[in-house]
Structures are given as C-alpha cells and as structure tokens.
Amino acid sequence: MHPLVIFGITGRMGQSLLRALPGAPGLTLNAAVASATSPWLGKDAAQSGMAATGVLIGADVDAALRGAAVAVDFSLPQSVAAHATACAAAQVPLLVGATGLDRATQETLRAAAGRIPVLTAANTSVGVNVMERLVAIAARSLGGAYDVDIVEAHHRMKRDAPSGTAIVLGEAVAGARGETLADLAVFDRHGDAGPRRDQSIGFSSVRAGDIVGEHSVIFAADGERLEITHRAGDRMIFARGALRAAEWLVARPPGLYGMKDVLGL
Numbered sequence: 712m713h714p715l716v717i718f719g720i721t722g723r724m725g726q727s728l729l730r731a732l733p734g735a736p737g738l739t740l741n742a743a744v745a746s747a748t749s750p751w752l753g754k755d756a757a758q759s760g761m762a763a764t765g766v767l768i769g770a771d772v773d774a775a776l777r778g779a780a781v782a783v784d785f786s787l788p789q790s791v792a793a794h795a796t797a798c799a800a801a802q803v804p805l806l807v808g809a810t811g812l813d814r815a816t817q818e819t820l821r822a823a824a825g826r827i828p829v830l831t832a833a834n835t836s837v838g839v840n841v842m843e844r845l846v847a848i849a850a851r852s853l854g855g856a857y858d859v860d861i862v863e864a865h866h867r868m869k870r871d872a873p874s875g876t877a878i879v880l881g882e883a884v885a886g887a888r889g890e891t892l893a894d895l896a897v898f899d900r901h902g903d904a905g906p907r908r909d910q911s912i913g914f915s916s917v918r919a920g921d922i923v924g925e926h927s928v929i930f931a932a933d934g935e936r937l938e939i940t941h942r943a944g945d946r947m948i949f950a951r952g953a954l955r956a957a958e959w960l961v962a963r964p965p966g967l968y969g970m971k972d973v974l975g976l
C-alpha cells in the first residue's frame with residue numbers, strides 16, 4: 712500500500728478523492744492538508760456522510776509528506792508551487808489537478824520534475840482525455856477552413872475561466888494545425904467584435920448552478936457543423952482518474968507526465 716497525501720482535502724475534489732479511495736486498493740491515506748487558515752484544521756479528513764479516516768487535517772506540508780509515496784494536489788493554484796517545492800525536497804511524486812496555474816508555477820513544476828515525477832492534468836477523467844484525442848484528429852482532418860469555438864460550463868463557485876480543460880482542448884486544435892494557442896485564442900467577444908478572425912479559436916464560459924463540468928468543441932463550416940462534447944455528471948470521475956494516475960506515478964522516474972501517459976493514449 713502506497714501512503715497518499717491529499718492537498719486541498721476540505722474542497723469538493725478533496726472529499727471526492729476520499730470517497731473514491733476505497734476503489735484504489737494500492738493507496739492509503741497518509742495525510743490530509745488544507746490552508747493554514749482552514750476552519751477544518753485538527754478535524755478528521757472525512758467530512759459529513761463518510762466514516763472517519765483517523766487522519767486529521769493539517770497545514771504542515773513537510774510533516775504531511777513524511778513517509779508518503781505520492782501526493783495529489785487539488786488545492787488552489789496559488790499554493791501549488793509551494794507544494795511542488797516541498798514534494799521535490801521530500802522526493803515524493805506529485806499529481807497536480809488544480810487548474811489556472813500561472814507561468815511561474817508552471818516553471819516551478821518543470822524544475823520539480825527534474826527531481827521527482829510530476830503529472831499535471833487539468834482534467835483527470837478518462838472521457839475528457841479521449842475527447843482531446845478526438846478533437847486533435849478532427850482538427851487535423853477538417854483543416855483550417857473550419858471555424859473552431861470551445862464552450863465550457865461549470866458551477867457558480869469555479870474561479871478560473873476559461874477552464875483548464877478548455878485551454879487544453881484549444882491547445883489540441885492549435886497543435887494539430889501546427890500553431891500555438893496564444894496566437895489563435897480569442898477569450899472575449901463583446902460589443903462590436905467585428906467578423907471572426909481566420910483560424911481563431913474562440914472561448915465561452917458559463918458559470919451557473921452546480922454544473923460539474925461540460926465542454927464542447929464546435930467545428931463549423933458553411934453548411935456543416937461537427938460538435939464533440941463531454942459532460943461530467945459527477946466529480947467521482949475526476950477522483951477515480953486522479954487516483955489511478957497517482958498509483959501509476961509512484962513507480963515512474965523523474966519527469967513531466969500527463970494523463971495520456973497513464974492511459975496510453
């Protein structure tokens with residue numbers, strides 16, 4: 712059994728990971744981490760509706776990593792760099808599920824990957840990772856004559872927009888065209904936005920209710936429209952995928968990995 716650390720234990724994903732843990736027989740909870748100001752410090756990792764784990768929530772990252780075999784980070788993007796630095800120092804492999812990572816954090820993860828295996832995944836569901844492949848195939852086959860827009864929808868509490876998954880899908884389209892997303896992305900259309908720029912990839916974000924996560928990539932040309940859509944109905948799909956990836960990560964050499972490596976896509 713590999714001892715697991717969960718960063719962001721008190722969040723929606725942290726609790727889903729705990730719920731999914733019995734389905735990952737190779738992993739056992741080693742430590743549960745929240746922020747230093749969390750009202751849940753000192754309480755059992757499992758909140759309402761679950762049996763107590765016997766592991767208390769803490770904020771001491773170094774102590775949490777002692778004796779750990781792997782860590783998963785579903786906290787908020789601003790705490791990911793510190794977690795990665797601590798994991799590298801403690802030689803504990805790290806899966807980062809938190810999204811909205813800035814450039815500096817991405818650099819820190821790249822540096823950490825020189826010392827430990829690091830897997831970053833804006834979406835740990837198997838379905839979305841297969842979708843990414845389908846989108847790349849469609850973009851390559853349809854070519855630049857098709858307009859591409861990406862629409863995503865999430866619950867009212869989500870902070871970053873567009874979602875990390877929408878960005879990854881946009882990168883898949885841009886990559887299939889031999890371009891980079893930064894050159895093609897259009898994040899806002901408002902007022903007199905003018906006609907569509909050739910080759911541009913538009914993003915739209917819905918934030919409403921308790922939507923777990925929906926992504927559609929629309930390929931449209933005159934007289935034809937192809938849409939590839941994934942709808943997540945339950946956070947457990949992310950949690951199960953993340954735990955599967957965490958188990959996989961334990962035996963890897965240092966380096967930067969993605970869900971594609973885990974799933975053999």
Ligand SMILES: NC(=O)c1ccc[n+]([C@@H]2O[C@H](COP(=O)([O-])OP(=O)(O)OC[C@H]3O[C@@H](n4cnc5c(N)ncnc54)[C@H](OP(=O)(O)O)[C@@H]3O)[C@@H](O)[C@H]2O)c1
Pocket residue numbers: 718719720721722723724725744745746747748749750751785786787788790807808809810811832833834835836949
């Ligand atoms: N990869 C995927 O498939 C996937 C799927 C869903 C969501 N996500 C991403 O995962 C992240 C979490 O989502 P969520 O919906 O679970 O968010 P959430 O409910 O707001 O939970 C955030 C968690 O982070 C903790 N936290 C905040 N600052 C921290 C710090 N400095 N150190 C340790 N923990 C800290 C919070 O704890 P306290 O407030 O109690 O301190 C809380 O437990 C987001 O970035 C989201 O976009 C990824």
